[in-house]
Amino acid sequence: MLKVFNTLTRQKEVFTPITSGIVNMYVCGPTVYNYIHIGNARSAIAFDTIRRYFEYKGYHVNYVSNFTDVDDKMIKAAKAANTTVPAIAEKYINAFMEDTNALNIEPATKHPRATENIKDIIAFVQALVAKGYAYEAEGDVYYRARKFKDYGKLSHQNIDDLEVGASQHTDPEEVARKEDPIDFALWKGAKGDEISWDSPWGKGRPGWHIECSVMATKYLGNNFDIHGGGQDLTFPHHENEIAQSEAKTGEKFANYWLHNGFVTVGDDNEKMSKSLGNFVMVHDLLKKEDPQVLRFFMATTQYRRPIQYTQANLEDANNNLKHLQTAFNNLHYRLDDAEEGNDPKTEQEIRQIEADFIDAMDDDFNVQNGIAEVYELAKLANVYAERPVVFKDSIAFILKTLTELVNIFGIKLKAETLNDDGVESLIQERIDARKNRDFARSDEIRAQLKAQGIILEDTPQGTRWHRES
Structure with a gap:
């Protein structure tokens, strides 16, 4: 029985889809003014892993994730590059799709992109x-936050406390235009020659929050699963998405709210920040790190837990991934001399391991136990x-x-066939492992190597090798 931690209720709940066998899920995507950083990648990997588990369980997943392709950051980036927001x-x-x-x-x-849905946004x-x-x-058009009686229910905050925060962090000119500082x-x-669209209120563009309400309900319905x-x-x-959507439709917006944890950088667990100089862009990282290792590193931490990005942790993931690949190789090589038939006892052990895996993952996608x-x-x-x-059938089953x-x-294992260079490379890795007492x-x-x-032969002159005749 699959349970998920619902941020709205702050407890684990049995997952029951609106439509049997189907999961409708919306995940906020990036604002596309720069390459994605490892925080963006963490979210994308976490929810891709969740999606894959649903699919493994037999669900059909309708997965919608937006691109914010117009906002203040986009306008600023376009001006700095002397180009247009669409460009x-x-x-x-x-770059996002490539990474x-x-x-x-x-x-x-x-x-979906925000700019593809302007008419729907205006109508909303x-x-x-x-x-x-x-x-x-x-x-401008503002939302009366205080009119929505449940405002603050997702973040579990008092609206009067939120008003104080809003007053401190909002532009004074904008506050002057609002009826209430907490309105959004x-x-x-539009200001000057900024990118804009015609609307009943003059030329302008969508606010950030409204686009997700529009695109989620447009593609998944007024009420959807996750x-x-x-x-x-x-x-x-x-919080604002809920207020907008439920005020318009009169229906519950999403049944389950899932939020992934932060990524910290370095041994001191610093939050990633441009000012600290520890901002890690995936586009740059992929030039020096194996994408599968980076994926494995992030996918094997439970989605709600923080991830500490360090070179040591990345190396641990690399070693663990090698162990899995080696096990796959060792077994695959035995197909050549395997006998016909199967081993019922071994296959029962496999089924038990898979059952234990499912039990772990059904507990709010506990990938670490999984x-x-x-x-x-x-x-x-x-x-x-x-x-x-x-036996061949048992090998195939494993x-x-x-x-x-x-x-x-998100990991692909494949059978490897070593050439002489590959053998030498593994021998050198073995020599290094022995020096490091990693027996x-x-x-x-x-x-x-034996399986292949x-x-x-370890000799005083070094390690030699030969193929079995």
Whole structure:
């Protein structure tokens, strides 16, 4: 029975989809004024892993994730580059798709853009004005937050406390236009030659929050299953989405709210910040790190927990991924001498490991306990590969199960065939492992090579190898 932690209720709840067998999920995407950073990647990987687990469980997932392709940051970036907002958007949307593809993140079912939905956004705002939830002020349109009786229910904050915060962080000229400091913009009047669209309130553009309300309800319906995003979006972004959407439709917006944790950088657990000089762009990172290792590193931390990005943690992920690949290789090589038939006892052990994996993942996508079961499966694969007699059907069953489980983490295992350079590379890795007293890795490499028919001989003059005749 799958349970998820719902930010709205602050407790784990049994997941029950609105439509049996279907999951409708909306996840906030990036504002495309620059390359994505590892915080963006963490969110994309976390929800891709959740999506993959739903699909593994047999659900059809309608996954919508937007691009914010017009806002203040976009306008500023376009001016700095002496180009247009659409040109900036196109450049960084393409970069996003390139980077997420490298990380084996499945494309969303739909990737809508704010600028593609301007008519729908205007109609949505008009409906809120007509209901008295919004008002026009000097070309802007604001939402009356205090009119929505449940405002603050997602972030569990008192509206009077929010008013104090709003007064301290809002431009004085904008506060002067508002009826209440806590009110937020649905539509922003154009300034000068800024990118804009015609509207009943004059030329302008959407506010940030309104676009997600419009696109979520347009593509998934007024009420859908899951809304996800980074923890930092809980307030004000998601709080405002609820207020806008439920005021307009009169229906519950999303049934479950899932939020992923932050990424900290370095051994001191510093929050990523441009001012601290620790802002890590995925586009740059992928030039020096294996995308699969980065994916594995982030996918194997439970989505609500923070991730500490360090080189040491990345190296741990690399080593763990190597262990899985080695287990896959060791077993795959035994297909050549395997006998026909199967081993019922071994296959029952595999089924139990998979059942334990499901139990772990059903507990709010607990990937850390889940991956521990995958490591147990890899251990079993290694032990089975060492048996004098193995059976083809059982090998196929183990390989299929291992492939399916690691696929949930976005990892692809494939059989490797080593050439002489590959053998030499592994031998050097084994030598280094022995120097570092990592005898487990040393033994693992020896077993991997042996499974391929490569015999190692440790001599006073160094390690020699030959292929079995």
